[in-house]
Amino acid sequence: MDKKLVHNLLFIAVVAVTGMVVENIYLLQIMTFIGINTLLALGLNMLMGYAGQVSLGHGAFYGIGAYATAYLSGTLGISPWAALVCAIVLSVAVAFVVGRPTLKLSGYYLGMGTLGFGMIVHILFREAGSITGGASGFVGIPMLTLGPLSFEGGRNYFYLVWTVVFGAIFLCKRIIDSKTGRALAAIHGRENAAVALGVDAHALKLNIFMFSAALGAMAGFLYAHFVLFISPDSFGFMASVKMVTMVVIGGMANVWGALIGAVVITLLPEVLHGFADHEMIVFGLILMGVMIVMPQGLTQGVIERYARYKKRA
Amino acid sequence: MEDLLQYLFSGISIGSVYAVVAIGLSMLYRSTELINFAHGEFAMFGAMGLVTLWGQFKLPLPLAFVLTVAGVSMVGILFERFAIRPIKDPHPISLVIITVGASIVFRGVAMVVWGKDPVALPSFSSHGSIEIAGAVIVPQSLYIVAAALVLAGSLHLFFRYTLQGKAMTACAVNKKAAWLTGIPSARMGLFAVLISSGSGAIAGIFIAPVTMNTYDMGTMLGLKGFCAAMIGGLGSLWGAFAGGLLLGILECFGAGLISSGCKDAIAFVLLLLILYLCPGGLFAQKQADRF
Amino acid sequence: MSIKTLVQLFIAITLCITPLSTVAAKSVYKIGGIFSSTGRASFLGDPEKRTMEMMVDRINANGGIDGHLLEAVIYDSEGDPAKAVSAVNKLIHRDKVLAIIGPSTTPTTLAVVNFVERAKMPLISCAAGINITTPVKPWVFKTAQSDRLAVQGLYAHMQAKSVKTVGIITVSNSFGESGKEQLISLAKEYGITIVAKESFGAKDTDTTAQLTKLKKASPDALICWGTNPGPAVVAKNAQQLKIDIPLYQSHGVASPKFIALAGDSAEGIVLPTGKILVMDQLLDDDPQKQILQDYKAMYSAGKAGAVSGFGGYAHDAMTILAEALKGSNGDKQQIRDNLETLENHVGVTGRYSFSPEDHNGLSASAFVMVEIKNKTWNLLGR
Structure with missing residues (x-):
């Protein structure tokens, strides 16, 4: 059998068994957060790792997804699943409108442009109190149900989130292995050369931007219906920086990097809790240490180290 | 009319804070093409250093100033030596994440050392606020503007007329070529971080009396400073100065004329428009495309 | 032994x-x-x-x-x-x-x-x-x-001082927002009109633009609703702008820290607070x-x-x-x-x-x- 397929199946099996074996709801909830963060990192990883475009405002799409479903299903009372579709469409539409001019910027200026966009959206969440509930947050998001199946916290939600994650990973891999993926690689290598070969670089970047916005909105939807409460601060500048950190720590241009980044950044604060007031120092030092020792991210770093070890042995 | 003038003055007092922070950030980019997300924390260290030495130990202001700048520059050197230099062939985004990590560490250290409560400091001089045609500005804001001007001016002269400065510019333009002509590029990098963290400290010292000083004040300062440097054109010292003032003035007119809740959003919308029209910032020097 | x-x-x-x-x-x-x-x-x-x-x-x-x-x-x-x-x-x-x-x-x-x-x-x-x-x-x-109680206390005091119009400045987070809602919803009950509403960021270093706008509306009193350190900036700025309209604060600043931060500009500020700050002035029969x-x-x-x-x-x-x-x-x-x-x-x-x-x-x-x-x-x- 294909080695890749085995890996994928193995991964799915591990997650499925984990979901069955783990009884503790706290652990399941942590893993649910890991799944949501993986979705965020996956989308941003496509943009940063493959299209080579950095975004410091991706928290905005996460928030748009969450607030759209909150408003539609909470205030207007339509089915959350219909709200999901609307949330994704809205997020993609916003990405289109914003991406068209912004993606013409490059390097740090693109970072600045997306940062500005993220800040504006964050402020809108806070100021449009009649729709979003303002700074105090939005209360009254309904629980997800699917026919007789209720996603009331715990196990079912864990499976829902991870099914979506599998789907997203599958989709990302398909894109990377397709013609689009190769065109992306060409842009990432040298944009001018790619354009000379007939790649419409701007359109491609925009498409990936929209795709990552859709994944962000999906994550926002899952977050909103899991916690059943959202407030603007979860989607601000710090959230965007956290997403970039997950991508870079895990390793750019690697689908598994997104997963590993999400695991590390979600688990670290839980593990470091014992340091109390020194938690921030330890967290920052670990972040720096990883980047100093493995500037390519954990995934690449560990693979390289393993290869070197094997060679020596 | 009187209000408009007041909005302008308010904008200058806010903008001067952004400008003075942005200059050190822009200067570092000019010499190393590194964006330091921990720059706001250097400013925070400057402010907190002043809180301790001037506010608490009652040292004379000039002495406290020198000691604080020296201390923060030392931190800058350690930071460069142990966090920036060891990385071989770095991807710029990895460096950015390292500086993000450093900013968290610095914040954490400041929280442990200075506690979580905000501290206020008196102004450098005991003058009351200055009134011009019904609008008011505090002297400390003028000191900040002066500090920003002097800082930008002296850095400008340094890059323009000293051997060291020219060598640093050469390193930034092409590291290898600079190395071939005998410029020790590693030492230049260290020197750039030293100057940058020192100017961050100076910024913090001048800001300290107008703001409430806490361990986490650096986040806001770094973020707004970054925006100011961007608007002015990364690497341009005068651009950073102008960008900072512009950002502050836009915020105040947004707050005064439209809505104070959305003032940041208004400022950012205008900034995005500026960015779309001149993609390299107002005083664009060269393309800033790393990543 | x-x-x-x-x-x-x-x-x-x-x-x-x-x-x-x-x-x-x-x-x-x-x-x-x-x-x-x-x-x-x-x-x-x-x-x-x-x-x-x-x-x-x-x-x-x-x-x-x-x-x-x-x-x-x-x-x-x-x-x-x-x-x-x-x-x-x-x-x-x-x-x-x-x-x-x-x-x-x-x-x-x-x-x-x-x-x-x-x-x-x-x-x-x-x-x-x-x-x-x-x-x-x-x-x-x-x-x-709840903020509601604080606003009631504050408005009752203002009513006694025959304050009719107020300008409010609130911090843009959940504390300020909830205060703003209560200030607006209770105003009528106490015969008070809110003539201007402004807000400031929790980390703002200057609020003179907002205060200038409030001053222009010339209310009988100003109410600032926020938690330290923002309201101290407001108090300082009001002093710098030589605003002589009485300034009221919320219980969000009710800690000795506020006086340390605002310095002279804190003088004369009135606010609702729990009894803890004035425990020694309470009557002995206060439980x-x-x-x-x-x-x-x-x-x-x-x-x-x-x-x-x-x-x-x-x-x-x-x-x-x-x-x-x-x-x-x-x-x-x-x-x-x-x-x-x-x-x-x-x-x-x-x-x-x-x-x-x-x-x-x-x-x-x-x-x-x-x-x-x-x-x-x-x-x-x-």
Whole structure:
């Protein structure tokens, strides 16, 4: 059998068994957060790792997804699943409108442009109190149900989130292995050369931007219906920086990097809790240490180290 | 009319804070093409250093100033030596994440050392606020503007007329070529971080009396400073100065004329428009495309 | 060996053994705490956390509750709703606590409400937001005064001073927003018109633009609603702009820190606050006086800095919980029922009387009006 397929199946099996074996709801909830963060990192990883475009405002799409479903299903009372579709469409539409001019910027200026966009959206969440509930947050998001199946916290939600994650990973891999993926690689290598070969670089970047916005909105939807409460601060500048950190720590241009980044950044604060007031120092030092020792991210770093070890042995 | 003038003055007092922070950030980019997300924390260290030495130990202001700048520059050197230099062939985004990590560490250290409560400091001089045609500005804001001007001016002269400065510019333009002509590029990098963290400290010292000083004040300062440097054109010292003032003035007119809740959003919308029209910032020097 | 030494030795030994012998047989009551001890709201969370630790030690030193010693498991939410959710699930499912105190802020509390309701876990929040307890949720209680009470106190005072128009400036976070809502909704009742509304960012270094706008509307009074350090900036700026309209502040600044931050510009500011800042000026028959002095003595002994009303929310939550734990045998349903029927419980913040319709249980008497004069707080008569 294909080695890749085995890996994928193995991964799915591990997650499925984990979901069955783990009884503790706290652990399941942590893993649910890991799944949501993986979705965020996956989308941003496509943009940063493959299209080579950095975004410091991706928290905005996460928030748009969450607030759209909150408003539609909470205030207007339509089915959350219909709200999901609307949330994704809205997020993609916003990405289109914003991406068209912004993606013409490059390097740090693109970072600045997306940062500005993220800040504006964050402020809108806070100021449009009649729709979003303002700074105090939005209360009254309904629980997800699917026919007789209720996603009331715990196990079912864990499976829902991870099914979506599998789907997203599958989709990302398909894109990377397709013609689009190769065109992306060409842009990432040298944009001018790619354009000379007939790649419409701007359109491609925009498409990936929209795709990552859709994944962000999906994550926002899952977050909103899991916690059943959202407030603007979860989607601000710090959230965007956290997403970039997950991508870079895990390793750019690697689908598994997104997963590993999400695991590390979600688990670290839980593990470091014992340091109390020194938690921030330890967290920052670990972040720096990883980047100093493995500037390519954990995934690449560990693979390289393993290869070197094997060679020596 | 009187209000408009007041909005302008308010904008200058806010903008001067952004400008003075942005200059050190822009200067570092000019010499190393590194964006330091921990720059706001250097400013925070400057402010907190002043809180301790001037506010608490009652040292004379000039002495406290020198000691604080020296201390923060030392931190800058350690930071460069142990966090920036060891990385071989770095991807710029990895460096950015390292500086993000450093900013968290610095914040954490400041929280442990200075506690979580905000501290206020008196102004450098005991003058009351200055009134011009019904609008008011505090002297400390003028000191900040002066500090920003002097800082930008002296850095400008340094890059323009000293051997060291020219060598640093050469390193930034092409590291290898600079190395071939005998410029020790590693030492230049260290020197750039030293100057940058020192100017961050100076910024913090001048800001300290107008703001409430806490361990986490650096986040806001770094973020707004970054925006100011961007608007002015990364690497341009005068651009950073102008960008900072512009950002502050836009915020105040947004707050005064439209809505104070959305003032940041208004400022950012205008900034995005500026960015779309001149993609390299107002005083664009060269393309800033790393990543 | 003298008799005296022997007696002392005997007493010492008995003291050591007595708690052990009675307690050893009984299990420990585990209670959880979630506070924003770092991050944006650390001015709330830090004193709350310290207070809870001190209270647990004190209760244990007195032999625990029904012979059960208490054990506190405290997590830091950093003011982040997602972290608060993690913490609450950890407390419920891993630490298996009997009840939870906290979180410190309104958004973090609202984020965990659904999880404690589902797990049927008693929660006593230390946050002020009115929608924590309205509508009433069976398992959620809170000790902090709702902003509504503060606004009522403030407006009543203004009415007496025949203030007709006000300009308000609020911080753009949940505290300021909730204050703004209450200020607007109650204004009519007191015959007050709000002529201008402005806001400022929690980290703003200058608010002169907003104040200029407010000045232009020339109201009878200005109300600033925020938590330190923003309102100190507002006070300083108002002084710089030579605004002579009286400035009122909220209970969000009610800690000695505010006077230190605002300096001269704090003079003459009037605000509603819990009684803690003016405990020495209270009449001796005030039932809160003794409790306030005890709390201050305990907090000062812990070298945790100046005492303020913020830690008081945790103090009250602890005494209330201790009351509810009595006779509960560690049964959560029983604890909840005990909480709901608690009446006339005097705490640092005020006098609590819970009922199925009211899970905050405070009345307007929880607030007094104070004026800052000569760098201290002066109690104003009602």
